[in-house]
Amino acid sequence: MSIETGPAPTEAQEAAAQLSLSTGAARNLATTTKSEPQMQGISSRWLLRNLPWVQVSGGTYRVNRRLSYAVGRGRVSFAKTGSVVRVVPPSLREVPVLRDLEDTAVLEELANRFSQRDVAAGEVLVEAGQPVEEIFLIAHGKVNRIGTGKYGEATVLGHLADGDHLGDEAIRQTDALWGFTVKAATAATVMVLPTAAFQELVNRSEALREQVAAYLADADQAQNQHGEADIELAAGHEGEPDLPGTFVDYELAPREYELSVAQTVLRVHSRVADLYNDPMNQIEQQLKLTIEALRERQEYELVNNPDFGLLQNAEYDQRIQTHSGPPTPDDLDELLSMRRETTHIFAHPKAIAAFGRECSKRGIYFGSVDIGTHHIPAWRGVPIFPCGKIPVVDGHTSAILAMRMGENNQGVIGLHQTGIPDEYEPGLNVRFMGINEKAVMSYLVSAYYSAAVLVPDALGVLENVEVSHPRS
Numbered sequence: 001m002s003i004e005t006g007p008a009p010t011e012a013q014e015a016a017a018q019l020s021l022s023t024g025a026a027r028n029l030a031t032t033t034k035s036e037p038q039m040q041g042i043s044s045r046w047l048l049r050n051l052p053w054v055q056v057s058g059g060t061y062r063v064n065r066r067l068s069y070a071v072g073r074g075r076v077s078f079a080k081t082g083s084v085v086r087v088v089p090p091s092l093r094e095v096p097v098l099r100d101l102e103d104t105a106v107l108e109e110l111a112n113r114f115s116q117r118d119v120a121a122g123e124v125l126v127e128a129g130q131p132v133e134e135i136f137l138i139a140h141g142k143v144n145r146i147g148t149g150k151y152g153e154a155t156v157l158g159h160l161a162d163g164d165h166l167g168d169e170a171i172r173q174t175d176a177l178w179g180f181t182v183k184a185a186t187a188a189t190v191m192v193l194p195t196a197a198f199q200e201l202v203n204r205s206e207a208l209r210e211q212v213a214a215y216l217a218d219a220d221q222a223q224n225q226h227g228e229a230d231i232e233l234a235a236g237h238e239g240e241p242d243l244p245g246t247f248v249d250y251e252l253a254p255r256e257y258e259l260s261v262a263q264t265v266l267r268v269h270s271r272v273a274d275l276y277n278d279p280m281n282q283i284e285q286q287l288k289l290t291i292e293a294l295r296e297r298q299e300y301e302l303v304n305n306p307d308f309g310l311l312q313n314a315e316y317d318q319r320i321q322t323h324s325g326p327p328t329p330d331d332l333d334e335l336l337s338m339r340r341e342t343t344h345i346f347a348h349p350k351a352i353a354a355f356g357r358e359c360s361k362r363g364i365y366f367g368s369v370d371i372g373t374h375h376i377p378a379w380r381g382v383p384i385f386p387c388g389k390i391p392v393v394d395g396h397t398s399a400i401l402a403m404r405m406g407e408n409n410q411g412v413i414g415l416h417q418t419g420i421p422d423e424y425e426p427g428l429n430v431r432f433m434g435i436n437e438k439a440v441m442s443y444l445v446s447a448y449y450s451a452a453v454l455v456p457d458a459l460g461v462l463e464n465v466e467v468s469h470p471r472s
Helices: 011-017 045-050 091-092 104-112 195-204 205-219 272-274 280-303 329-336 349-361
Strands: 051-054 060-064 078-083 082-086 115-119 124-126 134-140 143-149 154-160 183-186 190-194 255-258 260-269 319-321 345-349 370-373 374-379 382-386 397-403 412-416 423-425 428-435 440-453 460-464
Touching: 045 280, 045 382, 060 440, 078 134, 082 091, 082 134, 082 190, 091 104, 091 374, 104 195, 104 205, 115 397, 124 134, 134 195, 134 440, 154 319, 195 205, 205 260, 255 440, 260 272, 260 280, 272 280, 272 440, 280 423, 280 440, 319 329, 329 349, 329 374, 329 397, 329 460, 345 349, 349 374, 349 382, 349 460
Parallel strands: 051 412, 319 460, 345 382
Antiparallel strands: 060 255, 078 082, 115 190, 124 183, 134 190, 143 154, 143 183, 260 440, 345 397, 370 374, 374 382, 397 460, 412 440, 423 428, 428 440
């Protein structure tokens, strides 16, 4: 059965039936209440807000330190093809004895002499008290250094993970013995080089022989526990003994930090700037959002830049591994104990949540501190600031940064230069570049910045922090 509806009403009929003004027509006569342009990509940027910024008038900041004989360790890199792992030859310079070796042919031959060994979780690589006959590079996985406590109990002395190495002690001394047991905490891949094969190459290569001799000469110099040239002092003496003479030696080639830059060209059509500036200035709104994006990139670079980024500039001795994967109170306690004072901790929000879960498991409530109008979580009185610029690798692992800040405190500092031409904000300027033939105005927006770690123990990193939520 069909129902006859008749012809549809015309627009004239609808207008005749309408008894009040439509909202569509009313908006043509009304001024809407509007917000300024909003942006989801703005974060809290706690790192930028907390770094003490030092004026760098010459564009370069030099960090002068005492002369150090102990060459810092780094991380060796590896290339993986299927299940086959190879040592990347240039990265062998991260092993202290090979730090300044320029002969790439020797490095390549040395890299080819490493053999791959896959170990299972719980497998012992070396036993304490045995001769050091092999050099190990950890390509993947985690191993534990296990020693004997005061009362004979086994105790974990530390952890080694991707890129770490051990066994090069045999280069400094003959008949060296392992002072600890090394056991795989997870399934791992290690690269192994017999010390005999290394010594054979030393005997054949003059460049390597000279490199080892220079390294051993530095190791024989009087130095303190940090590897700095010792300052001879006398204390507790009586009478009139001859006092030692001394001086404080400095590094001959101190590191210099040049200011980095983040830039973009903002384009605004003159017609937009001329006709649509009421009630909001279009150029100012465009600049505001552009500067927010530049500041976000600035903070990202301060964390991740391969040259001056904090993650890259933490020394090997200031990097530790988690005991069990997730960040625990024990891990943060160890991280805090590595420096004389820790003023700030930065972690990805997921890492903070993982730490909270571990505290809840132990029935521990970590406190908070008031920073302005914000309640920031804290551990042992040190605020833990969220920093989304710290990467989460494959959605599973991240890192936690602990640092001491301030130039007078020998800590971590930010570098910038104020008073630059056309300055819009400190260290950031906006320069008019002209109008092209299409009536588009261009503005060059530049932010100049860098960061410096004044002494190695100012910055520490807890690595391989598992942030994924465990399955129940």
